[in-house]
Amino acid sequence: MYYGRRPQQGVYNGGVPTTLRASDIPAAVDEILTTTPFVDIHTHLFPPSFGRLALSGIDELLTYHYLEAELFRFSDVRPDQYWALTTPQRADLVWKTLFVENSPVSEATRGVIAVLTAFGLDPAARSLVGFRRFFVAQDSTAHIRRVFELAGVSEVVMTNDPLDPEEAPLWESGAIPGEGFRPSLRIDRLLNEGTWTAKDARQLLETWSRRIKPVYMAVSLPDSFAFPETNARTVLLREAVLPLCRDLGIPLSLMIGVRRQVNPDLRSAGDASGRADLRALEALCGEFPANRFLVSVLSRENQHELCVYARKFSNLLPFGCWWFLNNPSIVEEITRERIEMLGTSFIPQHSDARVLEQLIYKWRNTRRTLAPILANAYRTLARDGRVVMRDEIRRDVERLFRGNFAAFSSQL
């Protein structure tokens, strides 16, 4: 499998060689990361046509489950008391506790500060009234365009669950994602919860694939996931999901290592991670060579193995530093290892954004973390004696954040 376009030797920009001195590399990398629009291959975002599923604004930013998990560490409020509050009341409590009474130094709290700053709002304000007034005043289409521009993103891939009682009727009544939003088919309920037969599952997936034209199918799997297993999930994967993905020419995205609801009182904030046995990938990639697998693993301890498996199976494309891994110190570690082991044949990040404006800080943080890592990779290459060209860096960044996914999903 070959990712993206085959490079030409001695790339020229308008016929002019763009050779870089080692000292020019960091600025070139910065400029190229900033000016290359990324494709965000995994989010939980919805466009306005999906009504209240489309989350945006200060109350949604503050009641993000990453912040709720931190709130319960600082506040004496019990979860049942918190859930009894309205969303604005919850947001007020999160703001007071994590941003006024304590310093917002965590990754998730700093993210909110970065969003407010991006819109010229005062992040030191004690009340949320001004922020609420600002977000309510935004025209949704213009606001989405502005957020995409600020985040340096051209398209986001949604998470669409055909068995979600709130979302499914919207598609059935003709809701259309519109510009910038690409559908994917999320099959956790089908694979992990149901008692579907392969025939019925295939039928459901065919109907929904025709309806929403997903760029991939996706499932999150526990740390105990194994393949093959003597259970319905293995049968459905073998007889329904993978054959249909192959027929449709789309990848299956496997997000492995989540321990759902280790503390149910915290709701979405109650999930955890666990180290998985990745031999399941060995079996899947080996048994289904004609299928393509996008893979993200939640445990830090699984990252190296994932790189090793990607070196063994070209139908496996590692992507993202998922969820609890999306912290600069860990993103740095994972990305350096991936460059050293896979070159540019992986997808460094996805945002997992649930609230529209989160795109701004999640992608700014990614660019900020990756710039020195990429610059260092090219400077090391130059030190080893190979001239580095600006256009090659641009080609590589496009490949990392657009081309690899486009080639693998062959729908973009």
Ligand code: FIX
């Ligand atoms: O399974 C997933 O797609 C996870 O990303 C979510 O379940 C999780 O709640 C999340 O938002 C992580 O960032």
Ligand code: ZN
């Ligand atoms: Zn997600």
